[in-house]
Amino acid sequence: MTYWEAPWGCPPDGNQQLLDEARFWVQIMREHALFIQLGLPGCDTELIRGAQAFxxxxxxxxxxxxxxVGIGPELLTELRQAVREFVQYKQRLLRASVQCQLGGGLFPLLIDHITREAVRFLNRLEREQPITNPGFQELTQEEVFWLRIMKEHLEFIIHLLDPSERALINTAEDLKNRVATLLETARDLNSMSRAQPATFPTLGRFSEEVLSTIVMERDFKAAAYELALNCQVLSIVPTPLLLDHVRREADRALEEISALLNNTLTR
Incomplete structure (x- = not known):
């Protein structure tokens, strides 16, 4: 949001932005804990109790x-501590998984995926205030983060769909390939942005393509959620909530990338 877009011509309130982000990510963290519970082997009661506690x-x-109405020091401290401990718990799971010491249905990449999201949230809590005057490098970093998340969502969905769901798998594969190509380009443009160009017109065009592709993925996830909710898709998706979860993350990606794009275009 620019100065002139803010209410009453005032600059955006950093604490209110943090509150909005915390509300989003705390719900995401709670759902991560639920998905972990569903994916752990039933015999591993200690880890299951840990996930339930989180x-x-x-x-x-x-x-x-x-x-x-805002995030005061005490609440901020509690948030940081909870997320920091959850990151440590997820890292413990990942270590056990890659060392072949964890059974169940949690892909190692899924554990790594949700750990990266928690680390991102923790970094935001540690910083408190949003970055002032973000530029091309911040925009491309955001795109790299979210495109990787979007690509992995599609990979997880593909592996959870029954092999007979060929049309849905093909659609997801096509989207995944498109997102993967954008991710590689985003990494290239992020590297180029370190030269600190005064203008970067190609990045504007690229970012619009990123947004339109994430919209397509968001709509695919929303349709998949409705199918799962109505028992109209064959899969081993543990709960329809997982599909709504990834749909909300796509909406968040659209919101955050759009905000940074608007900021860079009005500089």
């Missing part, structure tokens, strides 16, 4: 954030 902890934080 789900309950983030549920309480979610309720606190819903009532909050």
């Amino acid at each position: 789900a309950e902890r983030f549920q309480r934080l979610e309720e606190m954030l819903d009532e909050a």
